[in-house]
Amino acid sequence: ASSKNPTTSSEQKGPKKSGKPPTLVFTGNARDHRVWNTKEQAWEYVDAYHSLQEAEEIRIRGNLSFKMGAYELAKRLYMASGDYVANAEYLEKDEEQTIPGYKEKKVEVLEKAKLNVALCMMKLNQFNECINTCDEILETNPTCVKALFRKGTAYMQQSKYQEALSYLQQAATLQPADNDIKKAMQECIMLSNEDEMPYSFFASSSARSDSEGAEEDEDEDEDE
Incomplete structure (x- = not known):
């Protein structure tokens, strides 16, 4: 499949504000850019950009599972998102220099995935983890x-x-x-x-309701 050039928010919405890095906006279908590894019996991405795109898409699928209350599945998806970020780093050539916003997007996707892994662990009472x-x-x-x-x-x-x-x-x-x-x-x-x-002191006190101590929703800073 032919590869499309990545775009940034500054290209879509006009000149970016001074001092603010451009936001990478993924285009096309990441899965058009993977090959089947017969030895490993698994799909592999051929470049860092599309591996990072897959990381973002898997993270968003994790958000849907979280909203449904499927916290274990959501956790696995968020962890898989982090794995694809690591794979992107392994495949990197000059993406950080040639693709505007790539480096910032990589940091953002990984941090959001880990934050949501932590939130799922809270929901699953996995406090040490x-x-x-x-x-x-x-x-x-x-x-x-x-x-x-x-x-x-x-x-x-x-x-x-x-x-x-x-x-x-x-x-x-x-x-x-x-x-x-x-x-x-x-x-x-x-x-x-x-x-x-x-x-x-508390023997005659009425029972208190427990607080979850964590946010109800997935990472509220996620992209729409």
């Missing part, structure tokens, strides 16, 4: 608010309130107007105080 995934994100982006928030809420679900509050405070410092972070911090402080009090 969620924390480890957030650590991977924070290694490359220490100011990622969602990674800090999800790591904090995962610690809170494990009743590790001091650790939880540390990461929630970092998230709040970076995004002070976020109501979800504020609520999580308030809950964490309340639970921490309760944990230090004798059980008899």
Whole structure:
């Protein structure tokens, strides 16, 4: 199949704003650019651009599974998205220099995939795995608010309130107007105080409703 040249948002909408990198917009069908590996019995992409495009498309399919409540399937799709980003890096030649927005898109797709892996792990009560995934994100982006928030809420679900509050405070410092972070911090402080009090103090108290401590939807920054 013939390959189409990638386009960017600046090409579609006029000149880009000064200082802002162009946004890569995928065109065509990624699966027209793969070949069957007989030895491995698997499809392989022939270039980095279309492997990255497949990573983005799989991530979007993961979002649909997440909305349906199929968190395990969504997690596998998000992890597969990350694998295709890694494959794109393996296939790279000069894409970062010759395709406007390619490098930024690669970072964006991988971070979104990992953030949503972490969110699925929260939904599946896989709190240690969620924390480890957030650590991977924070290694490359220490100011990622969602990674800090999800790591904090995962610690809170494990009743590790001091650790939880540390990461929630970092998230709040970076995004002070976020109501979800504020609520999580308030809950964490309340639970921490309760944990230090004798059980008899709560014996006659009515049961409280549990908070999920995580966002209801997939990564809200995703492209439409």
